[in-house]
Amino acid sequence: MPLLQVRNMTHFFGGLRAVHNYDLEIELGQVRGLIGPNGAGKTTIFNLITGIYQPTEGEVVFNGQNLVGLQPYQIAAMGVCRTFQTLRLWRHMTVLDHVKLAHYSKIHYGLLGAFFGTGQRYREEAEIEEMAYNLLEMVGIRRVAEQVVINLPYGVQRRVEMARALASEPQLLLLDEPTAGMNPEEMVEMMNVIRQIRDELGLAIFLIEHRMKVVMDLCDTIQTLDFGEVIAEGTPEEIRSNPRVIDAYLGKEGIA
Amino acid sequence: MEVGERTIPLAKSVARNTLLARVRSYLAPIPLMGWLFGALVAVVLEQTVGLPLALVEQTVGLPLALALGLTGIPGLFGLRIMLTRPALIPSAAAYVLLVYALPTLVVARLSAPLANRLARKLLDRFPLMVSLMVHLALFYATVHLWGGISAYRILFLRFIFISIILTLSLNLVNGYMGEFSCSHPGFMALGAYGASVLTVLLFVNDDVFGAPLLPPALGPFLFPLALIGGGLLAALGALVVAIPSFRTRGDYLAIISLAFMFIVKSVIENLEIIGGPRGFMNQPKWADLPTVFAWTAVCVWTIYNFTRSTIGKAMCAVRDDETAAAAMTINTRRTKMATFLFAAFWAGVAGGLFAHVIGYINPGTFGVYKLSEVLAMVYLGGLNSVVGSIAGALGIQVLIEVLRPLELWKWIAIPVLLIVLMIRRPTGLFAFTEVNIKDLLQPRQTLRRSSVQVPGEER
Numbered sequence: 001m002p003l004l005q006v007r008n009m010t011h012f013f014g015g016l017r018a019v020h021n022y023d024l025e026i027e028l029g030q031v032r033g034l035i036g037p038n039g040a041g042k043t044t045i046f047n048l049i050t051g052i053y054q055p056t057e058g059e060v061v062f063n064g065q066n067l068v069g070l071q072p073y074q075i076a077a078m079g080v081c082r083t084f085q086t087l088r089l090w091r092h093m094t095v096l097d098h099v100k101l102a103h104y105s106k107i108h109y110g111l112l113g114a115f116f117g118t119g120q121r122y123r124e125e126a127e128i129e130e131m132a133y134n135l136l137e138m139v140g141i142r143r144v145a146e147q148v149v150i151n152l153p154y155g156v157q158r159r160v161e162m163a164r165a166l167a168s169e170p171q172l173l174l175l176d177e178p179t180a181g182m183n184p185e186e187m188v189e190m191m192n193v194i195r196q197i198r199d200e201l202g203l204a205i206f207l208i209e210h211r212m213k214v215v216m217d218l219c220d221t222i223q224t225l226d227f228g229e230v231i232a233e234g235t236p237e238e239i240r241s242n243p244r245v246i247d248a249y250l251g252k253e254g255i256a
Numbered sequence: 257m258e259v260g261e262r263t264i265p266l267a268k269s270v271a272r273n274t275l276l277a278r279v280r281s282y283l284a285p286i287p288l289m290g291w292l293f294g295a296l297v298a299v300v301l302e303q304t305v306g307l308p309l310a311l312v313e314q315t316v317g318l319p320l321a322l323a324l325g326l327t328g329i330p331g332l333f334g335l336r337i338m339l340t341r342p343a344l345i346p347s348a349a350a351y352v353l354l355v356y357a358l359p360t361l362v363v364a365r366l367s368a369p370l371a372n373r374l375a376r377k378l379l380d381r382f383p384l385m386v387s388l389m390v391h392l393a394l395f396y397a398t399v400h401l402w403g404g405i406s407a408y409r410i411l412f413l414r415f416i417f418i419s420i421i422l423t424l425s426l427n428l429v430n431g432y433m434g435e436f437s438c439s440h441p442g443f444m445a446l447g448a449y450g451a452s453v454l455t456v457l458l459f460v461n462d463d464v465f466g467a468p469l470l471p472p473a474l475g476p477f478l479f480p481l482a483l484i485g486g487g488l489l490a491a492l493g494a495l496v497v498a499i500p501s502f503r504t505r506g507d508y509l510a511i512i513s514l515a516f517m518f519i520v521k522s523v524i525e526n527l528e529i530i531g532g533p534r535g536f537m538n539q540p541k542w543a544d545l546p547t548v549f550a551w552t553a554v555c556v557w558t559i560y561n562f563t564r565s566t567i568g569k570a571m572c573a574v575r576d577d578e579t580a581a582a583a584m585t586i587n588t589r590r591t592k593m594a595t596f597l598f599a600a601f602w603a604g605v606a607g608g609l610f611a612h613v614i615g616y617i618n619p620g621t622f623g624v625y626k627l628s629e630v631l632a633m634v635y636l637g638g639l640n641s642v643v644g645s646i647a648g649a650l651g652i653q654v655l656i657e658v659l660r661p662l663e664l665w666k667w668i669a670i671p672v673l674l675i676v677l678m679i680r681r682p683t684g685l686f687a688f689t690e691v692n693i694k695d696l697l698q699p700r701q702t703l704r705r706s707s708v709q710v711p712g713e714e715r
Contacts, residue, residue: 050583072582082583090576092640092688093569100566101573105585107566111594114565115558121565128566168585 001064002027003204004049004080004172009058011041011048011228018044019228022058024206028171031198031205033215035239036225037248042208043085045225046174050082051075062172077105081170083161085177085208089149095160096145099132100125102167132167138200139163139193155186162193166201173197175207179214187214194218216240224248286364287700290371292394294364298356299401324351331408332657339661372699379697387697396549403545410545412657414613417552418606419649423633424559424642425602430631431639431687432563433595434575439497439513440603440630442520443490445622447604448611449530451486452539455479455612462538464529472540479542483551483608490604491597493520502592517627524619535618536611543612551609555602560642560693562598571595572640629656632674638684643691648684 006024010017019041026032034042047053049060051072060067067075076082081102090098107128113121136142139159144152149160158178165173178194179187191214198205209215215222216236224232224239226248232239239245324347330337333356334348364371378387403409422440429437457465459475470478497516501509525533562568570591573581582588611617629652637648655673659666677684 052579052582071587072579073585073587076583076585084580084583088577088580088583090573090580092576093572097569097572101569101581101586102584104566104570104587109565109567111567111598114562114567115598117561117565125566164584 003063004206005061006049007059007061009045009048009055009060011044011053012056017228019048019055022228022230024223026172026204026206028204029198029202030221031194031207031219033219033222034206034208034225035210035215035222040225041228042225043176044228046082046176046208049075049174050080073105076168076170079169079171080174081165081168081172082174083165083176083178085180087154087157087161089157089160089164091150092148094146094148095136095141095152095163096129096132098149098160098164099135099167100128102164103128103131105168135163135167138196139166155182155189158182158186158190159193162190162197166197170203172204172206175205175209177208177210179209179211187211191218282365285372285700286368287371287375287698288391288696289375289394290364290368291360292391292398293367293371294360294362295356295398296394296401297363298359299398301359302355303401303405324348331406332412332654335654335658336660338658368700375697375699379694379699384694384697388693391697392553396546399549400545411613412653414543414545414548414609416650416653417548418609418613419630419633419653420552420646421555421602421606421609422630423637423649424555424645425599425606426630426634427637427639427641427645428559428563428571428595428599430634431641432568432575433571433592435592435596436507436510437497437513437596437599438510438627439494439516439520439600441622441624441626442513442517443493443600443603444607444610444626445520445524445617445619446490446493447483447486447607448617448622449486449524449536449607450489450604451482451608452536452611452617453530454482454485455540455542456536456538458482460538460540475540476542479547479612483605486608487601487604490607491601494597494600495593498593498596502589502596517622517624521619521623531618533619535616535620537616539612539615539617541612541615543609548609548613551605555605556642556646559602563642564690567591568595632670635684636674636677638687638689641684641686641689643689644684644686647686651685 002025004024004026006022009019009022011019022045024032034045036042044053048055049067051067051070051074055068058068062075062078062080065078067078067080070078090101093101107124109118109121109124112118113124133142133145136145139162141156141159141163144156149157152160162175162178175194179190182190194205194207195218197203207215207218219236221233221235222239223230224242224245231248232242232245234242330348330351333352334345337344337348375387378390399413403413422444426437426440429435453465455475456462457468458470458478459468459472461467493516497509497513501512524530530536570581570586570588573584573586574588574591578588581591607622633648633652634645635648636651637646638644652670655670656666659669662669
């Protein structure tokens, strides 16, 4: 049984069919890519899996549990976490707070602990803080832990978002254009971080990306989406040479 | 020539900087405890220890005040006579300097080594709570003695503390959670009437509610329960507002909460059993200075704790980006509900205290006027800051007192001052400033000047 199984997922925005009969299976340790022209429905698929939208038809099964109908925070707590295409950081908060907050679902001290500062609260907060520092170390941004995110350079903000997503201890990580807006060096660093996450944590990673270098280098298999439908699926080499993909997405000249 | 023109202001600013630096380095070794010692001595000086209040004429404070040409001990550091009798300003300033500033400074500086050692011992040997309690006790002693001079001061202090509770709880919603709630006077009214009905019904022989159900002697001990009851009633009211308005974000809460405030007011005006528009009286005046102070301390402590816990910070995450918060396992609806109800609870407690300070409440008190007052306190002090809310409450309350002689013009002067402040400092005095209590209570380094740290300037 795969970690995540999406079957026959279809979604309508009013009369517009954004996603049609979408299928996906993904296992732990796999990196899968999703490409397609703008407006093909890639981000909609992420939003459907993470519960921001409810699919009109079809089912999403994660670890044997049906995700359809659950709230986004419940799905995230079960181990499906994501990053966003445009940065969605909490602009008044520090890097450390970002990572600590992603542990929210595992906090047990409750509201009373928060109000009165019980011993359990300080123990749990200390544990969370240690885990947060370890994670920041791994992503390489420990030295900016106390900084408010808004003051950081873009590449670092991207890493903060990655660290925050990892802090929720996901089994499946959805990355929505992780290298968008980065310069070439930042892109290479981000690719290393993604590889490191796959190798050290053994997560399943599902990523949307426009940069062919990233997709071709990182992904085991790739799906190509056009007008909400999968038009091709296969290894990077197969996708590279698939005429429908070249037509729909990469253009007549082919890829470099 | 140009060089000469430039060097003069430069030299001036250097001189000012070195003077400032010298003052700073002179004050740097004084821990918070030292300042509290100083303030305590100053108020003791004003009202010599042990003398009963009746003999207040014979204290040091009064003869000095008379010698300086004042007509009595200045009620509020001479701030109140500034507008009515401007000729007395120098005398008042001299009084403040001689009785408060100088003794505080001298004692604080002299006791610094002792205070440092004590602060260090308290923090090292006992939990933070003990150290905090000692500081609070010192602070309360100062406030109590200062207030003991006149009934006016005691009333003023209690209003300040109640305002602090209100402001801080509203800051949770309008600042930390980033919504805009207008229903705080409504919650305050619910708390005030709820607690009043409880105390009058249980402990007072009243025309409407009849003989007391419990022996009145128990009253002062069960008073906290009545306040909590009022707070819970306010939280229940908050639930009514929260259920429809927290389904989405945006302006809904502002509109619904404003409506709620008016609904509460008209419901109370139409309930004859609690006095209707004439008001509700006969509350026992149990909210004396120590009671109000204790409740304020608990309120500040719980809200401070809440805003620093990860569970509490979830509300800031919801404010900055709700979608991201939900994607990071945060239960956004629960967070918003809990924060809003918690804030309403404290507004209710503030209302209950208010009713038992004055012994009379009427629905007119809890209207738009109160709302604008509380909002002014929150925005003057600054959003997202516990210190800010305390400063805001203090600032507006003092301003109201100082400008009282202006009568109607006061309501033109205060908004103008606020507008000027908003232009100069758009986010309020201390927005987004966190003061760590532990750092505040730390002993200060004595010798090394490099580690000079001014409290409250961490960020």
